[in-house]
Amino acid sequence: MIAKLKNLDLERMDLDDAVELLTLANSLRITYDAEQVEVPEWLDTSVRELKREIRTRQQDSRERRLKELKARREALATTEEKRSKIDREIEELEKAMQ
Amino acid sequence: MISERGLTKNQIIQELTRSPHGKLDEYVPVGQTAQTEEPEFFAHLISWNGIRGQVRDARVALPVIALSCGKTHSEFSENALAHMCTLDPRNFLRSLRFARELKTPEYGKSIRRAVEQYLWARETNYKWWEKAAVQHRSSMKELYALYHVKPAPFANAILFLGTRPKNSVFEAIAELKNMSAIEAAGTILERKIPFLIAIGALGKRARESDLVLALIERMSPTELVTNMKRLEKLGVKSNPALRSALEQSLKKAAKSNENILKTTVAAEAVEDDAIRSKLQGLQEKQMQRAAGIDGNWLVLGDKSGSMQKCIETSRHVAAMLAKMVRGQVHLIFFDIAPRHVDATGKTYEQLLEMTKHVTAGGGTSIGCGLEWALERGIEIDGIAIVSDAAENNLPLFVNVYQFYSRKYDKQVPVYLYRMEPGTRALQDRDLAETMRLAKFDMQEFDLRGGVDYYSMPNIVATMRSNRYSLVDEIMATPLLTLDKVFK
Numbered sequence: 129m130i131a132k133l134k135n136l137d138l139e140r141m142d143l144d145d146a147v148e149l150l151t152l153a154n155s156l157r158i159t160y161d162a163e164q165v166e167v168p169e170w171l172d173t174s175v176r177e178l179k180r181e182i183r184t185r186q187q188d189s190r191e192r193r194l195k196e197l198k199a200r201r202e203a204l205a206t207t208e209e210k211r212s213k214i215d216r217e218i219e220e221l222e223k224a225m226q
Numbered sequence: 227m228i229s230e231r232g233l234t235k236n237q238i239i240q241e242l243t244r245s246p247h248g249k250l251d252e253y254v255p256v257g258q259t260a261q262t263e264e265p266e267f268f269a270h271l272i273s274w275n276g277i278r279g280q281v282r283d284a285r286v287a288l289p290v291i292a293l294s295c296g297k298t299h300s301e302f303s304e305n306a307l308a309h310m311c312t313l314d315p316r317n318f319l320r321s322l323r324f325a326r327e328l329k330t331p332e333y334g335k336s337i338r339r340a341v342e343q344y345l346w347a348r349e350t351n352y353k354w355w356e357k358a359a360v361q362h363r364s365s366m367k368e369l370y371a372l373y374h375v376k377p378a379p380f381a382n383a384i385l386f387l388g389t390r391p392k393n394s395v396f397e398a399i400a401e402l403k404n405m406s407a408i409e410a411a412g413t414i415l416e417r418k419i420p421f422l423i424a425i426g427a428l429g430k431r432a433r434e435s436d437l438v439l440a441l442i443e444r445m446s447p448t449e450l451v452t453n454m455k456r457l458e459k460l461g462v463k464s465n466p467a468l469r470s471a472l473e474q475s476l477k478k479a480a481k482s483n484e485n486i487l488k489t490t491v492a493a494e495a496v497e498d499d500a501i502r503s504k505l506q507g508l509q510e511k512q513m514q515r516a517a518g519i520d521g522n523w524l525v526l527g528d529k530s531g532s533m534q535k536c537i538e539t540s541r542h543v544a545a546m547l548a549k550m551v552r553g554q555v556h557l558i559f560f561d562i563a564p565r566h567v568d569a570t571g572k573t574y575e576q577l578l579e580m581t582k583h584v585t586a587g588g589g590t591s592i593g594c595g596l597e598w599a600l601e602r603g604i605e606i607d608g609i610a611i612v613s614d615a616a617e618n619n620l621p622l623f624v625n626v627y628q629f630y631s632r633k634y635d636k637q638v639p640v641y642l643y644r645m646e647p648g649t650r651a652l653q654d655r656d657l658a659e660t661m662r663l664a665k666f667d668m669q670e671f672d673l674r675g676g677v678d679y680y681s682m683p684n685i686v687a688t689m690r691s692n693r694y695s696l697v698d699e700i701m702a703t704p705l706l707t708l709d710k711v712f713k
Binding site: 185195 | 406412413416440443466467468469470471473476477480503504506507510
């Protein structure tokens, strides 16, 4: 695990792996601090990269979920809702053309 | 002839790891021998392969072969039929065609009844029937037609008259091309339209990013892996939502029993390093899932004269074992002296880097590798030897193995990956012969025809730290009945 932390291959891991590694990294950091040993640079770098990767993936996941839900909503729209949507678009276009 | 030493059982198992790429008759020689000589083992093997097997062709061919050798015990024939009936319509049809080709005169009526049950079971569960008809329309039609099974009125209307009932998934699929991208994507997700069907219905529109998102979600693990190059071109790396969809799907694929081979092939085909890395990550997880091999393992890689291919194969075997075993993996290259590498937890790329200066040359002492482990008090539970098995220097493997076995009071399983022979010398002694004369068991994988790295994970996954544990595992797999399939 330490080897994976030192030689981070972010593409190879999934989100769970990244969280697991970050847990290890944080706990290592705590130990270094507690024992008043200088924290190696690679550890700080790994922590930063892992945190950034986890944040990015969470954001990507929200974006994906939002798109999926919007698509599902569109597919489940009733005829009335579809008609209203088309009517609104017609109204906007007519306004823009005036 | 299958001997009591279990060697031929291993050959049978090894046959299953090969991928004949659609040529089902390649399983016939070994399969029919196995069915004739040991029908009970073969029946359990069919069941085991149905659950653990990685090669789809084997799941199609083996049950048919079991029915092609004359009358057998009813439990075994029912097991074979039941396994045929677990196949999807396309592969079920393949198995039936194969049965016609191979001829199963004792089971003609039973097969026909199985086809009827197969179709009627689906008709009585509309959602099941619908799923089959959506994904395997032409195969379903052919099943009804070939065996003259009268379809239920709704089945007849949809399959043979082309009817698309209002608000049905059939209507939705036909309308996909007329919908907006968002609505089509939502329809694909809501109706769980299979990837291939959706792609067919959408045509060129399938490239739109909203649709790609839905398509990734609907891909099976195999489809995901085999379409990775296409996804690469569609921007899965740069689009955040697609990136996340890809990650979700890879996570699902890691939990599936799908073919590790295809992941290996796909990883080689993609150009993007990041996507290749993702596929390699998936492959590692699949391998970890595929086999929980116990114990510590020793891989002895022949690096003597003209054994350059052995070096490469040894790296692959060690890397795969490193993923699959719960213990340590020691890789030792040998000519007349050992060179040790700790392969525990290492990837193939890491091992390649660590051993990049290892080249072939020198004499051969397979025993020196094991002697190295003996001298250091390293207790191991299995040995994999990658070599052409020709020894010409002391210590001979068999002598060290004898000593090792006495010291640790156990005979660890030995697997030989027999490679293409190099230049032979008069004093060469074949490892298999020396082990046989000393009455030690050794399982052999014949790689003299060439090394298929794609099927290598399957071969490695069959190794066990207990000589008979794989056979035990196979025999413990329960047989299937038609009732269980159709309940």
